[in-house]
Amino acid sequence: xxxxIEPQNTALQRRTLLTGMAGILASGMAPSVHAQEKITLRYLxxxxxxxxxxxxxxxxxxxxxxxxxxxxxxxxxxxxxxAPNSFDLIDTEYFSLKxxxxxxxxxxxxxxxxxxxxxxxxxxTNGTVAGKAVGDQGxxxxxxxxxxxxxxxxxxxxxxxxxxxxxxxxxADTLGIRPDLIKRPITSWAELLNPEFKGKAAILxxxxxxxxxxxxxVEAMGKYKYPDKGNMTKAxxxxxxxxxxxxxxxxxxxxxxxxxxxSVNLMASGEVVIQSMWSPAVTAVxxxxxxxxxxxxKEGYRAWASGFGLPATLSGRKLDGAxxxxxxxxxGWAGAYLNRQGYYSAVLETAKAKMEAxxxxxxxxxxxxxxxIKSPHGDLLAKAGSVRxxxxxxxRMGGIACWNAVMDENEYMVRKxxxxxxx
Amino acid sequence: xxxxxxxxxWQAGPFAAVFLxxxxxxxALVVMVSxxxxxxxxxxxxxxxxxxxxxxxxxxxxxxxxxxxxxxSTYLSTxxxxxxxxxxxxxxGFTVAYFLAFHVxxxxxxxxxxxxxxxxxxxxxxxxMISWVPMLGRNGVVNGALMGxxxxxxxxxxxxxxxxxxxxxxxxxxxxFMIVPIFNSMMRIDRSLLEAASDAGASxxxxxxxxxxxxxxxxxxxxxxxxxxxVMGDFVTIGTMGGQQIASVxxxxxxxxxxLQFPLAAANAVVLLVTVLMIIWGLTRVVDIRKEL
Numbered sequence: 001x002x003x004x005i006e007p008q009n010t011a012l013q014r015r016t017l018l019t020g021m022a023g024i025l026a027s028g029m030a031p032s033v034h035a036q037e038k039i040t041l042r043y044l045x046x047x048x049x050x051x052x053x054x055x056x057x058x059x060x061x062x063x064x065x066x067x068x069x070x071x072x073x074x075x076x077x078x079x080x081x082x083a084p085n086s087f088d089l090i091d092t093e094y095f096s097l098k099x100x101x102x103x104x105x106x107x108x109x110x111x112x113x114x115x116x117x118x119x120x121x122x123x124x125t126n127g128t129v130a131g132k133a134v135g136d137q138g139x140x141x142x143x144x145x146x147x148x149x150x151x152x153x154x155x156x157x158x159x160x161x162x163x164x165x166x167x168x169x170x171x172a173d174t175l176g177i178r179p180d181l182i183k184r185p186i187t188s189w190a191e192l193l194n195p196e197f198k199g200k201a202a203i204l205x206x207x208x209x210x211x212x213x214x215x216x217x218v219e220a221m222g223k224y225k226y227p228d229k230g231n232m233t234k235a236x237x238x239x240x241x242x243x244x245x246x247x248x249x250x251x252x253x254x255x256x257x258x259x260x261x262x263s264v265n266l267m268a269s270g271e272v273v274i275q276s277m278w279s280p281a282v283t284a285v286x287x288x289x290x291x292x293x294x295x296x297x298k299e300g301y302r303a304w305a306s307g308f309g310l311p312a313t314l315s316g317r318k319l320d321g322a323x324x325x326x327x328x329x330x331x332g333w334a335g336a337y338l339n340r341q342g343y344y345s346a347v348l349e350t351a352k353a354k355m356e357a358x359x360x361x362x363x364x365x366x367x368x369x370x371x372x373i374k375s376p377h378g379d380l381l382a383k384a385g386s387v388r389x390x391x392x393x394x395x396r397m398g399g400i401a402c403w404n405a406v407m408d409e410n411e412y413m414v415r416k417x418x419x420x421x422x423x
Numbered sequence: 424x425x426x427x428x429x430x431x432x433w434q435a436g437p438f439a440a441v442f443l444x445x446x447x448x449x450x451a452l453v454v455m456v457s458x459x460x461x462x463x464x465x466x467x468x469x470x471x472x473x474x475x476x477x478x479x480x481x482x483x484x485x486x487x488x489x490x491x492x493x494x495x496s497t498y499l500s501t502x503x504x505x506x507x508x509x510x511x512x513x514x515x516g517f518t519v520a521y522f523l524a525f526h527v528x529x530x531x532x533x534x535x536x537x538x539x540x541x542x543x544x545x546x547x548x549x550x551x552m553i554s555w556v557p558m559l560g561r562n563g564v565v566n567g568a569l570m571g572x573x574x575x576x577x578x579x580x581x582x583x584x585x586x587x588x589x590x591x592x593x594x595x596x597x598x599x600f601m602i603v604p605i606f607n608s609m610m611r612i613d614r615s616l617l618e619a620a621s622d623a624g625a626s627x628x629x630x631x632x633x634x635x636x637x638x639x640x641x642x643x644x645x646x647x648x649x650x651x652x653x654v655m656g657d658f659v660t661i662g663t664m665g666g667q668q669i670a671s672v673x674x675x676x677x678x679x680x681x682x683l684q685f686p687l688a689a690a691n692a693v694v695l696l697v698t699v700l701m702i703i704w705g706l707t708r709v710v711d712i713r714k715e716l
Contacts (some may be wrong), residue, residue: 077683078680099464100464102463103465248668253666254584255666258662270561271564295649367694379505410683411682411687414682414684419486
């Protein structure tokens with residue numbers, strides 16, 4: 001692989017060098033070192049989405065360096081709000097936009113400059129999968145994806161030329177379970193607080209996401225039906241937290257977790273048998289040879305989506321470079337790479353072109369694997385004949401009940417969440 | 424003007440500048456921000472007591488579920504850990520220092536043993552802490568051994584993600600902060616005082632109480648300040664070893680900053696600072712550190 005890229009790469013550099021020389025000679029100006037330098041894009045995001053191989057492949061294809069700046073989800077927002085000049089490209093979740101866009105620190109992305117813009121999946125643009133509307137409680141991307149203009153601080157009600165974020169990866173989350181330790185089918189979110197799993201359950205300790213999982217449980221238990229789980233009233237927050245506190249006092253939770261690795265360790269070590277979990281974490285437990293299922297539940301999924309945004313101050317060659325990266329990202333290679341990790345890519349058509357037919361059938365169509373399924377790094381993920389949890393793309397993404405969100409009563413919610421932790 | 428009175432100012436200058444730049448100014452900023460207002464995405468300069476009111480909201484009565492308000496119950500749990508860890512590290516640290524200072528005769532062996540105590544510090548705090556998890560877990564080494572020996576037939580659950588594991592990790596991590604200053608003050612005790620005590624017929628126990636402990640006061644105080652400030656401000660150890668289920672003041676501040684609620688976090692930080700300063704003030708009432716040093 002690298003052998004075939006190497007000569008192309010040097011040829012490319014030589015060619016740009018020649019063009020550069022010609023330019024200098026033509027203009028008769030003294031050589032400017034800066035003008036010759038390849039640009040570097042500072043890519044702010046969470047470690048989960050910052051894959052070394054994606055940066056390497058992009059550099060090989062275009063000569064542009066991606067410099068990853070890895071922080072936590074919350075810190076991405078914090079940096080976007082407080083230090084917008086510290087990055088050239090941001091990879092953040094749609095629910096954070098409610099905090100970032102009003103500051104004016106993001107530039108609307110001109111979809112006219114995005115080659116595959118009209119092929120972005122309808123889940124983002126109008127909230128449908130295969131023509132059917134999915135749940136839009138919480139910060140559904142369709143509510144925040146369009147801006148009124150390039151320099152707008154407000155979201156547009158209807159599609160416009162300018163997008164706040166170009167979607168990159170997304171998925172639908174559910175409970176992870178250890179079938180070998182539970183030994184019976186699990187079909188409802190209510191099982192998370194089932195006393196049968198006392199001392200063996202865990203929930204996510206990122207308040208804005210954890211409360212959504214808790215709300216799924218409250219609804220599943222039949223205690224209350226929320227008009228919008230992603231935007232609760234104070235009374236609804238009280239009810240949700242009260243339910244959690246009661247369970248905590250009864251000893252339901254073994255632990256709470258807040259980062260990916262914690263959830264993997266809790267599950268792999270058998271400290272918990274049921275917990276809210278992220279899909280790649282389930283994969284990580286499985287690659288340790290431990291049976292773990294990302295369990296589809298009858299109430300549906302809690303979805304999340306992240307995308308690329310541009311800081312308002314970005315201009316010149318760096319801006320062009322950022323557009324080049326986004327276009328490259330939607331062009332298929334990266335999409336196929338993400339699909340093979342169990343995420344979904346924003347433009348399905350181009351990703352499909354870069355995947356083997358059996359891979360596409362397993363990951364996207366919910367069909368049994370025709371041969372062993374491997375991760376992009378070559379680890380065995382699923383044996384031939386197995387089927388992906390949650391089935392096809394349409395089954396899984398069609399089953400979305402709500403989206404990760406930032407509530408209007410966010411401050412109150414965080415305070416009540418601290419009460420749950422302190423109880 | 425002669426240069427004489429200026430000289431001490433020059434000498435104090437560098438430290439004063441560092442102190443001002445890295446302590447006074449940031450602290451002043453924290454206090455200032457604690458009186459600001461905020462919304463989802465920006466800080467609104469001004470003067471409001473909103474953040475302080477919110478820190479103590481509901482503290483005048485019990486909650487629906489019969490608990491204290493968040494702030495009080497958090498401080499109570501943090502103080503509980505503080506007291507337990509302080510007590511245990513003090514006894515352990517004193518014993519180890521006593522052994523090193525009075526029982527080990529050769530200076531070479533003393534140095535060697537002292538370095539031995541610091542070996543755990545060659546790996547990072549977090550790694551030393553996290554290594555307890557596979558030890559104490561449900562399917563961990565300790566439970567494996569207990570079950571293997573037939574002492575228990577169910578894994579012992581309270582070993583991990585409990586107050587026990589939190590205290591254990593704290594003691595493991597911070598006993599060294601007690602050993603060093605206490606050892607230091609013990610080494611400065613004039614050995615002839617011990618001989619005098621023994622000549623006067625004091626038992627080992629009496630010598631310990633009447634001679635050694637009083638002369639180690641400054642070391643004990645310095646060690647105590649280390650341990651108290653660390654435990655009061657900690658959120659990593661309590662979080663990791665407590666399974667994120669045990670509240671700590673530091674954790675609340677961390678959650679608030681991650682949700683851009685800086686004024687609330689600043690108000691909490693000011694309250695925490697005042698609490699810790701009060702504890703230290705109380706300690707220095709017991710021991711006059713300047714006289715002892």
